[in-house]
Amino acid sequence: MKRREFFKNLAHGLFSFFGVGLIVYPILRFLSHAKETIKTVIFHPSETLLKINYKQGVYLKRKENGSEAISAKCTHLGCTVAYNERKSEFHCPCHGSIYDKNGKRLSGPAKKSLSLLPVRKEKNGDLIITLKE
Amino acid sequence: MLGNSPKIYPIVCLFFTLIACSGPKPPEAINYKHCAACHKGIESISRNHEFECKICHLQPARQTMPFLEEHESIIRNPSDPRWVSLFCGKCHEKEIKQVQTSLHSTMAGIINQTRYLWGAQDVAFPPIYSANHALKPLPESPLHPESPAELVDDFLRRKCLRCHLHTKGPEAKGLYRATGCAACHMIYNNKGLYEGTDKAIDKHKPSYPMVHRFTKQIPDMQCLHCHNQNHVGADYEGLFEHDYSKTYRSRTTGGAPLPVIYGLDQHHLARDVHAEKGLWCIDCHSRKEIMGDGKLRGYALAVPMIKCKDCHAGFFEPAPNPSLKGITEHDGRFYFHSSYTGKTYPLTLFSKETLSHSVSLHQRVRCSACHAQWSFQDYGLSVIREDYADYIKWRKLTDQGDPYLKDFLDEQLGREKIDPPASPDWLDSRLKKGAWYTGWRFRRWEWMPLGMDQNQKYSILRPKYQYFISYVDATGYVVLDNVVPQRGDDSDLGWTFMPYVPHTTSPVGRSCESCHLNNIAAGIGVFDGSTIDTQLTIPSTPVFPSMTLMSNEAQKRLLLRK
Amino acid sequence: MKRILILIILSLTTVLIYQENRRSKILPLPTEGCLSCHKSVSDPDTSHPISAFGCYSCHMGNPYSLDKERGHLTMVKNPGDLSVVGSTCGQAKCHPDIVPRVKKSIMATNRGIIKTLEYRWEKIENSNKDVEYLMAKENAGGLAIDQYRKMCGGCHLWKKRGDRQGEIGKRGGGCSDCHIIDKDRKEPIDVTKFQHPEITTRIPSENCVKCHNRSARMGLSYFGKFESEGYGTPFDGWELNQRRLSGGRFYLNLPADIHYAKADMTCIDCHTETGVMGDGTRHEYMEGQVDITCRSCHDPLFTSVKEAGEAGDLAVKLAFLNKKIDIPQEAKVGRSKKGKPMYNLQKRGDQIVFYRKKDGAPIELKIFPEKKPHHSMAGHERLSCQSCHSAWIPQCYGCHITYRKDLVQKDWLSGEKTPGQFRESRSYIRFSKPTLGINASGMVAPFSPCQVFVSVFDRKGDYVHEESLNTLTMTSFDPHTTQKGSRTCHDCHGDPKSLGFGEGILYKKEKEWRFRPTYDAQSSGMGIDFPLDAFVDINGKPAQLTSRKGARPFNQEEIGKILDVDGCFPCHVRYEDKIYEDFKQSRRRFETEKDLPCWETARRYTP
Amino acid sequence: MESLPLMGINHKMSFCIPRISLSALLVCFISGIILTCQYYPFGNVFRNVEEITTVIPYGFFFRRLHYASGQLFVILMLIHIVDHFMKRRYKGFSVGKWAGLVIPLIICFFILFTGYILKGDKEGIYAGNIFYNILKEIPVAGETITRFVIRPGEMFFWLPYLYHVFFLPILLIFLIRDHINNWFSQAGFLLFTTAGLFIYSLLVRMPMDIPPHAKIELVKGPWFFLGIQVCLGVLPPIVAGIAAPLIFFAILLLLPGLKGHLQKAVHYGIIFLSLFYTFLVIFGYFFIKHSWVLSR
Incomplete structure (x- = not known):
């Protein structure tokens, strides 16, 4: 009897658990949704004259064959890193993470390197970088 | 009845009409020899022909039979070319022979010129073929023609020769007429309705002469039954065909549509001054011209005709030709008396004082070259024979001056299941596959290019014609696509401008500048003929070597270029 | 549960x-x-x-x-x-x-x-x-x-x-x-x-022509297309001709406007932004809005871009939008009739260049030779450029409209079918010898007919005479068939059609000008007592109306003056001829001095 | 529940409707709370609503659920009131207690109305503007009152938002707490209503939201407002928008306090007015197509 009751209770419990889960799942999904938007940063040709150019959270690095875009968002806690020209390094002002000129992590609390962003070149010379925000 | 069944060709028409005339068939046989029993009040044919009916209307074999069962065996028109020698020939053998050599009978001008232009014969003159047996009879086109030369006979038979003495042609308003002698001597009104006193004849059925009477008093209306559609004769009455497209069918002016006559509605332009005064065609055109003098001629201008100077004098003729019938002198003034209309007209004589008459070079100019007010200028004649049924494209072009074609197209366009095209061969009255459609590029009355006639006198030219020939066979294959024919002797394109005499005489000549300083008159063409359409206004060589275009020097003289 | x-x-x-x-x-x-x-x-x-x-x-x-x-x-x-x-x-x-x-x-x-x-x-x-x-x-x-x-x-x-x-x-x-x-x-x-x-x-x-191909048909004429009599010839295979216009119409090829034929110019090369899109005024007629004349280009006025102020800015902006034509700072641009900039007409240094808007190609521009005798001729002051330089104009004679109240037709504005159906047909069309007259601005200009014969039928299908109308007008517009050469002297001075009498024979009898018309409108069923192509009768009495106040055919005095000159052409054929320098005097001499060389001929010419 | 089949149909209705209605209210509350987490009453509200509807997972479902349950609640509540009104149950109430029931009715409409505004689409914004302008018509205190309820500009949605998600629901619950407390025990009704609303929300689309910048011929308010909207076309706003509804509710409030024939007359007067208003709503909903101007 007890065993039977136990299984009955167990089934009840499981059913209730999954049932409640089923109801709660959509609610959680709804509540936890975070909006992801794309930000577009456009570098006009006149803005790409320096070796490293900054605009709206993106560093554009001039290379021999084209350009490379590096996100300025620190991989630690998301502060905006600053470029140190003397050392050719990126320094995070918040917690001191340091990256080299290619965005590779050198030291500090950050674990990952700065992310590289795809660069698209328009016919009129504009460089277009899209990043998620 | 005729209007409802356009496809029945004329001989069949005649047959049925005769049945229709006989009224409801009585139960017992009627002796149709008692003509007067039905035809009460029929007019006497003429004072010289007061015979019994049978003398003219029954074959000799039947004339003696006491009883005639079938009305059909009565010959409706004894002057039809098939019967003419049998009946009329008894008394008028000479006249009939002459008529058979006349251009009205042989159609040699149209036939030989067109055949030459389409490359079917090497020369246009002397004539080789005729519509009757005076010359070689016109052959038939092969079943599968492949060139203009092979198509031309079909074109002539089905398009041009609907006007000749052997056929009544497509019967419609203005076109009703008889065949043979009766074609001229038996007057038809424009509606083809009988107006006489014969009780047996339905006065609402078309295709009857006005009265049962032979006459020599032939009014212009009678001549226009054939000489219509931008041919000389129509211009005498000031008629110029409207364009074919539906857009040019002037629907109404003052509530009613314009009358359609000769297959189309007509512009009325200035009439010939002679017409204005009331002169008839036959006042000028003598019996010899019309009915022939026994000699075979190749073209109209070659027929000896009355000249302007015969009545009005000229450069070298101080007075009218006194030998001409109807000309009289009274107190030094000359008069013309028309025995047909009974009127007498004072004649205006040629004045050397007039500036243009005083120019010596103008002695080489035909009177008509200056005094014609307007002329028929029909540029670019595209013709297409289609053996393949495709009628939609013609929906706006059903009026082509051909009542048979119009009825056929209207019927086919209103139907879901269509028949392949068929049209009659007017020469032998058989229905043949295929139909000819025509179209102009543009038609004008104000332009008058000049050239030289057979006497090397300046004359007005008209395009006759600038052919573009197409042929689509029964499978829809385009055998000939817009082909410009080559003349039979390969001397030139098969296009021609022919000198002619517009019958649009004005009492005053046109201004000097209508010829001088005028590019069109000089044969340079509208806008120098610089586009594919305006180049049509540049004259091409006439068919007969005796006629030519203007020489370069003449052109320069005309344009006052030194 | x-x-x-x-x-x-x-x-x-x-x-x-x-x-x-x-x-x-x-x-x-x-x-x-x-x-x-x-x-x-x-x-x-x-x-x-x-x-x-x-x-x-x-x-x-x-x-x-x-x-x-x-x-x-x-x-x-x-x-x-x-x-x-x-x-x-x-x-x-x-x-x-x-x-x-x-x-x-x-x-x-x-x-x-x-x-x-x-x-x-x-x-x-x-x-x-x-x-x-x-x-x-x-x-x-x-x-x-x-x-x-x-x-x-x-x-x-x-x-x-x-x-x-x-x-x-x-x-x-x-x-x-x-x-x-x-x-x-x-x-x-x-x-x-x-x-x-x-x-x-x-x-x-093409964008312009899709509309401007009816009525005045400028969009066709400019390209040398003339709406034809609708024969569809020459036949093309088993089809009618392919030179087609919308609505089952066909066209013929005539000489195109020289601006197109020679320079391949498009409509917008001449027609300016304000001329096409308006200047903010609700104009009564198209000619109020159009912002160019022949002279805008051929006798141009220039202002420098820098000094033009707002207009200069507009020129620069328009040129920027065009992307094919650039305006150097020092360039001067032409001014339209209303003073708007024509950025594609530029004066760089001493050189006047016209740039084609579609591709920026420079086009050599002929400046109006005002001093040339044919332009400076006394008596020709009132001639519009078009009156001599337009080769042809589409002329549609007799527009026969039936209006049937018993049938329905689509109303384009509301999109619904409403009672009353119009159907049109024509008497005939022509392209050559434009008729001349005086347009609303007092200039001699070509005219083209718009002759409406409306027959109204009531709901029972019966003709209603009282509501039917005949309105025969002649309208002046730029034919857009410009040619380098002009019509000949005689073409205007002696041609009855050009003068407005219509086709026919113009002659002098008893020192009076007479005219024998060719078209017989009465017999043709038009219900009018003058030829369709008559703008005016020989006495200077207008036969037809015009579509603008002020526009009119030549009056008797003008006709007399024009015809007077015609008699001299056979001998005095050049513009430079001395007799034209003071024609009044020449005329007086001709009448009084019996020993003039032309007298012998002239005496006979005027019986 | 099990005893339901034994009851008469009329009794059954009277019994079920308030219970279902209340269940709908509960669903409405829950779905509303869920929606609050993603709704933001500032900036581009329309965009926000559109994101909830088409971008955020299950957003469309909760929105439909919220919409449907809210409407269901009010409609059933109205039926409930009519039911009891026709049975003259107001006779047993004191004016004070009766007021405690009529005022929540007004509050309900306000909640619906503010919800309509919060959609942020063209209709919502227009409804808000109309509301704002009608309130301003109140003599003397108009400006002040308006400031408490709705303000133009950036804060346009903020006050309606507060009222919709906070003040009014709490007030509502507070006022009807005694009226409803003994109905909550029946979970069957809740499940039944939830199931019904789920089906509805899965199958039936919401009315389309019209983008704020769109050019359209006419805007219609929420269904219960249409009668007033019709009147606004012909009467001055102060009459149609404020005086008329106020007088109606005032009469309704005073009903239990009246005696004898007067009460009877007012009773039928209220029925007449309600029918007339219903007619106006139907007229506004079905017969106005192109323009609110009635003269055309």
Whole structure:
């Protein structure tokens, strides 16, 4: 009897658990949704004259064959890193993470390197970088 | 009845009409020899022909039979070319022979010129073929023609020769007429309705002469039954065909549509001054011209005709030709008396004082070259024979001056299941596959290019014609696509401008500048003929070597270029 | 019971979760929801890139939605449509200055057509109606307005685009009427790859011709096309000719305007922005809006871009939009009739160059040789350029209209079939020898007929004589068939058609000019006692009306003067001839001095 | 529940409707709370609503659920009131207690109305503007009162939002707490209603939201407002928008306090007015197509 009751209770419990889960799942999904938007940063040709150019959270690095875009968002806690020209390094002002000129992590609390962003070149010379925000 | 069944060709028409005339068939046989029993009040044919009916209307074999069962065996028109020698020939053998050599009978001008232009014969003159047996009879086109030369006979038979003495042609308003002698001597009104006193004849059925009477008093209306559609004769009455497209069918002016006559509605332009005064065609055109003098001629201008100077004098003729019938002198003034209309007209004589008459070079100019007010200028004649049924494209072009074609197209366009095209061969009255459609590029009355006639006198030219020939066979294959024919002797394109005499005489000549300083008159063409359409206004060589275009020097003289 | 309900709810939730998971995930989100489906849309032009403008700013709708129906709600397919243009092209950030101008322009109001129709058909002098007013069904109007609605109302900017197949569907659509390059597009099978119609300021002439091919037919004449008698010849295979116009019409090839034939110029090369799109005034007639004359280019005035102020800025802006023509700072630009800049007519240094708008190619420009005898001739002051340099003008004689109240026809403005059907046909058409007269601005100009014979039939199908009307007018407009050479002297001074008498023979009898006309309108059933091509009779009495106040045929005095000269041409054939320097005096000498060399001839010439 | 089949149909209705209605209210509350987490009453509200509807997972479902349950609640409540009104149950109430029931009715409409505004689409914004302008018409205190309820500009949605999600629901629950407390025990009704609303929300789309910048011929308010909207076309706003509804509710409030024939007359007067208003709503909903101007 007890065993039977136990299984009955167990089934009840499981059913209730999954049932409640089923109801709660959509609610959680709804509540936890975070909006992801794309930000577009456009570098006009006149803005790409320096070796490293900054605009709206993106560093554009001039290379021999084209350009490379590096996100300025620190991989630690998301502060905006600053470029140190003397050392050719990126320094995070918040917690001191340091990256080299290619965005590779050198030291500090950050674990990952700065992310590289795809660069698209328009016919009129504009460089277009899209990043998620 | 005729209007409802356009496809029945004329001989069949005649047959049925005769049945229709006989009224409801009585139960017992009627002796149709008692003509007067039905035809009460029929007019006497003429004072010289007061015979019994049978003398003219029954074959000799039947004339003696006491009883005639079938009305059909009565010959409706004894002057039809098939019967003419049998009946009329008894008394008028000479006249009939002459008529058979006349251009009205042989159609040699149209036939030989067109055949030459389409490359079917090497020369246009002397004539080789005729519509009757005076010359070689016109052959038939092969079943599968492949060139203009092979198509031309079909074109002539089905398009041009609907006007000749052997056929009544497509019967419609203005076109009703008889065949043979009766074609001229038996007057038809424009509606083809009988107006006489014969009780047996339905006065609402078309295709009857006005009265049962032979006459020599032939009014212009009678001549226009054939000489219509931008041919000389129509211009005498000031008629110029409207364009074919539906857009040019002037629907109404003052509530009613314009009358359609000769297959189309007509512009009325200035009439010939002679017409204005009331002169008839036959006042000028003598019996010899019309009915022939026994000699075979190749073209109209070659027929000896009355000249302007015969009545009005000229450069070298101080007075009218006194030998001409109807000309009289009274107190030094000359008069013309028309025995047909009974009127007498004072004649205006040629004045050397007039500036243009005083120019010596103008002695080489035909009177008509200056005094014609307007002329028929029909540029670019595209013709297409289609053996393949495709009628939609013609929906706006059903009026082509051909009542048979119009009825056929209207019927086919209103139907879901269509028949392949068929049209009659007017020469032998058989229905043949295929139909000819025509179209102009543009038609004008104000332009008058000049050239030289057979006497090397300046004359007005008209395009006759600038052919573009197409042929689509029964499978829809385009055998000939817009082909410009080559003349039979390969001397030139098969296009021609022919000198002619517009019958649009004005009492005053046109201004000097209508010829001088005028590019069109000089044969340079509208806008120098610089586009594919305006180049049509540049004259091409006439068919007969005796006629030519203007020489370069003449052109320069005309344009006052030194 | 409760368990069943719980089970139902749970299963519904399962369905919901299943549904939601099946929905495709669009991440990351584009700036506009539209682009989540229409992923790859080509740019309409470089000034309106999708990447910067998206779809919403022009096409409206709901840009935030990822749902097709929600997104397309209140979307406009054609932002140029005049009924929405205020919130699309004409919104404050974009072109708010242009849209009100366009709405007042003659192409949107069609005032000229409506005014002339009412003036000539119903004797309404000051009609102020326009398309916008007539679009309301209740503003019905009389016979003239019904004619406009059914026969003319298909060509104006308010018309909806794409409402029909063929040319008629390409007409209308507000801004898009002109600024869209029409390619025959098929509906895209794949909505993600979408070929956006190209928009441009370098308007191809086809866009103009799709409307301007009837009535005055300038759009045809300019290209040397003449609407023909409709034979469709020469035949092309088993078909009629391929030189076709809309509505089953055909054309012939005549000499094109020299601007096209020689320089391949398009309509917009001459017609300026203000001339076409309006200057903010509701003009009565087209000629009020047009902003150029021949002289604007051939006898130009220039101002430097720098000094021109606002006009200079406009020139620079227009040149920028054109993208093919550039204006150097030091260049001077031409000024139109109203003083607007013509940025494609430039003076660089001493050189005057005209740039073709479609490709920026420079074109050599002939400056009007005012001093040349044929232009400086005394007595020729009132000649418009067109009167001599137009080779031909389409002339449509006798327009026969039947108006049947027992039948219905589509009203273009309301889109509904209403009682009253119009059908048109013609007597004949011609292209050569334009008739001359005096236009509304007092200049000698070519005229072309517009001769309406309206037969009205009532609801029973019976002819109503009282309502029927004949209105024969002659209208002056620029034929757009300019040629380098001019018509000959005689062509005007001695040709009865050019002078306005019509075709026929002009002669002198008893020292009086007489005329024997060729066309017999009475016998042809027109119900008028003068030829169709007669603008005026030999005594200077006008035979036909004109469509403008002030326009008229030559009067008797003018006719006399013109014909007087004709007698001299056979000998005095050159413009430079001395007798023309003071023709009055020459004429006096001719009458008094009996020993003049020409006397002998002249004596006989005037019997 | 099990005893339901034994009851008469009329009794059954009277019994079920308030219970279902209350269940709907509960669903409405829960779905509302869920929606609050993603709704943001500032900036581009329309965009936000559209994201909830088409982008955020299950958003469309909760929105439909919220919409449907809210409507269901009010409609059933109205039926409930009519039911009891026709049975003259107000006779057993004191004016004070009766007021405690009529005022929540007004509050319900306000909640619905503010919800309509919060959609943020063209209709919502227009409804808000109309509301704002009608309130301003109140003599003397208009400006002040308005400031408490709705303000133009950036804060346009903020006050309606507060009222919709906070003040009014709490007030509502507070006022009807005694009226409803003994109905909550029946979970069957809740499940039944939930299941029904789930089905509805899964199958039936929401009315489309019109983008704020769209050009449309006419905007219609929420269904219960249409009668007033019709009147606004012909009467001055102060009459149609404020005086008329106020007088109606005042009469309704005073009903239990009246005696004898007067009460009877007022009773039928209220029925007449309600029918007339229903007619106006139907007229507004079905017969107005192109323009609110009635003269055309």
